[in-house]
Amino acid sequence: MNYFVVIPAAGKGKRMRADRNKLLLELEGKPVIIHTLAVFEADPSCEGIVLSIHPDERFEFEQLLLTYNIQKVYAFATGGKERQHSVYSGLKMLPPEIDIVLVHDGARPFITPETIARLTKSASSTGAAIAAVQVKDTIKQVEGDTVSQTVDRSNLWSVQTPQAFQTAVLVSAQQKAEEEQFLGTDESSLVERTGHPVQIVESDYDNIKLTTPEDLYFARAIIAKRNESQV
Ligand code: CTP
Ligand code: MG
Numbered sequence: 001m002n003y004f005v006v007i008p009a010a011g012k013g014k015r016m017r018a019d020r021n022k023l024l025l026e027l028e029g030k031p032v033i034i035h036t037l038a039v040f041e042a043d044p045s046c047e048g049i050v051l052s053i054h055p056d057e058r059f060e061f062e063q064l065l066l067t068y069n070i071q072k073v074y075a076f077a078t079g080g081k082e083r084q085h086s087v088y089s090g091l092k093m094l095p096p097e098i099d100i101v102l103v104h105d106g107a108r109p110f111i112t113p114e115t116i117a118r119l120t121k122s123a124s125s126t127g128a129a130i131a132a133v134q135v136k137d138t139i140k141q142v143e144g145d146t147v148s149q150t151v152d153r154s155n156l157w158s159v160q161t162p163q164a165f166q167t168a169v170l171v172s173a174q175q176k177a178e179e180e181q182f183l184g185t186d187e188s189s190l191v192e193r194t195g196h197p198v199q200i201v202e203s204d205y206d207n208i209k210l211t212t213p214e215d216l217y218f219a220r221a222i223i224a225k226r227n228e229s230q231v
Contacts, residue, residue, distance in 0.1 A: 001045060001100060001117070001120040001121055001124050002045050002046075002047050002099075002100070002120075003045060003046060003047065003098075003099075003100040003101060003102050003116075003120050003164070004046075004047055004048050004049070004050065004074070004094055004095075004098045004100075004101050004102070005040050005046060005048075005049050005050070005101070005102040005103070005104055005162070006049075006050045006052065006077075006087055006090035006091055006094070006101060006102070006103050006104075007036065007037070007040075007049060007050070007051050007052065007090070007103075007104055007105070007106050008052045008079065008083050008086040008087050008090065008103070008105060008106060009021075009023050009033055009051055009052060009053050009061070009079070009086075009106035010052050010053050010054045010057075010078075010079020010080070010086045011023075011079075011083065011086075011106075011107070013025075013107075015211050015212050016210070016211065016212060016213060016215075017212075017213060018213075021054070021057060022107060022210060023036075023106045023107060024057070024060065024064075025216075027109070027210075027216065027219055027220070027223070028220060028223050030068065031064060032106070032107065032109055032210060033061070033064065033106050034064060034068045034070070035109035035110075036104070036105075036106050036107075036108065036109045036111070037049065037051075037065075037068075037070045037072075037073070038068070038070070039109075039111055039112075039113065039116075040072060040104075041070050041071065041072050042113070043113050043116060045116070045117065045120065046072060046116075047072075047098075048072055048073075048074035048095070049070075049072045049073045049074060050073075050074060050075050050076075050077055050090040050091075050093045050094060051073050051075075051076050051077070051090075051106075052076075052077040052078070052079045052086040052087065052089055052090040053076055053077070053078075053079055054079050055078055058076060061076070074093075074095065075093040076093075077089040077090040077092070077093045082183060083185070084174075084177070084183055084184060084190070087103050087174070087187065088174045088178065090103075091167075091170065091171060091174060094167065098167050099124065099166060099167060100120050100123055100124055100164060100165070100166060100167065101164070101165055101167045101170060102116070102119065102120070102161075102162040102163070102164045102165075103161060103162065103163050103164075103165075103170075103187050104161045104162040104163075105161045105209055107209045107210045107211065108160065108161055108207055108208065108209050108210075109210070109219070110206045110207050110208065110219075110222055111131075111161075111162060111207050112204070112206075112207075115131055115162070115201065115203045115204070115207070116162060118201045119131060119162055119163075119164040119201050120164050122164070122199045122201055123164035123165055123166060123199075124166070126197065126199050127165065127166045127169045127191075127196055127197075128163075128164070128165050128166070128169055128170075128188065128191045128196055128197065128198040128199065129163070129164045129165075129198070129199040129200075129201050130159055130160075130161075130162075130163040130164070130186070130187075130188045130198055130199070130200060130201065131159070131160040131161060131162055131163070131201055131203035131207065132157040132158060132159045132160060132200045132201070132202065132203060133157065133158050133160070133202065133203055133204065133205055133207075134153075134156070134157055134158075134202075135153045135156040135157060135158055136205075137153075138150060138153060139151040139153050139156060157200055159186060159188065160203055160207050160209070161186070161209075163186060163187045163188055165187065165191065169191060169194075169196055170187060170190075170191065172194065173187070173190040173191040173193070173194050173196070174187075174190060176190070176193070176194055177190045177193070206222050208222075
C-alpha cells in the first residue's frame with residue numbers, strides 16, 4: 001500500500017538538554033533525522049516525504065539530504081509552535097490525491113518497514129491506525145503523593161508513531177481541531193474526537209522516541225543489537 005509520510009522535525013528538543021535540535025545530534029555516525037529518513041527512503045511503498053522544519057534550520061537539513069543522498073523529500077513545510085501545527089503545515093504540502101498519509105516523529109529512528117506495512121494496510125481499510133505497545137509497568141493513580149488506585153493495565157497501551165490515516169480523515173480532524181482550538185499530543189486524539197474509530201497496530205518496544213539524554217544510550221544499544229543480528 002503506497003503512502004506519503006509527514007515528518008515533524010521542527011521541535012527544539014528541550015528535554016534532551018542539548019544546545020540544538022536533537023534531530024541534528026549524531027547517533028553512531030549519522031544525525032538522528034537521517035536514521036529516521038533512511039527507513040522511508042528504503043521503503044518502496046513510500047512515495048514521498050514532507051519534512052516539517054524550523055525555517056532557520058532549512059539550509060542544514062538541505063545539506064544533510066544531499067550528504068546522505070536522501071531523495072524522497074518532496075517538500076519542506078514550515079514547522080509551527082506546537083507539534084500539531086507542524087504536522088498540519090506538512091499536510092497542506094501533500095500533493096493532491098494521496099490516499100494514505102502517515103505521520104511519524106523525526107525523533108523515532110527505529111521504526112520498521114513491517115510495522116509501517118501493517119499500519120498502511122489497516123488505515124486503508126479502516127481510515128485510521130496507530131502504532132502502540134502494551135504498557136509494561138504497573139500504573140497507579142496518585143492524589144498528591146498518595147496512591148488512590150491501581151489501574152487495570154490489561155487494556156492500557158503506550159502510543160507511538162507512525163499514525164496512519166486515509167488523508168481525508170486526518171485533514172478533517174485537523175480542521176475541526178483548529179476551528180475548536182483543540183490541541184492534542186498526537187493525531188489520533190484529533191481523529192477520535194470526530195467519532196472516527198482508530199485501530200491499534202501492535203508495534204515493538206524498540207520504536208522509542210529520543211526524548212531525554214538517557215534515550216541516546218538506549219538508542220546505541222538498539223543499533224548494536226541490530227548490527228549483531230545482521231552478521
Ligand atoms: N516537533 C515539531 N514541531 C514542534 C514540536 C515538535 O515538528 N513545534 C517534532 C519534533 O521535532 C519531534 C516530534 O515532533 O520530531 C516529537 O516531539 P518531541 O519529542 O516533543 O520533540 P521536541 O519538541 O523537539 O522536544 P521537547 O518537547 O523536549 O522540546
Ligand atoms: Mg515537544
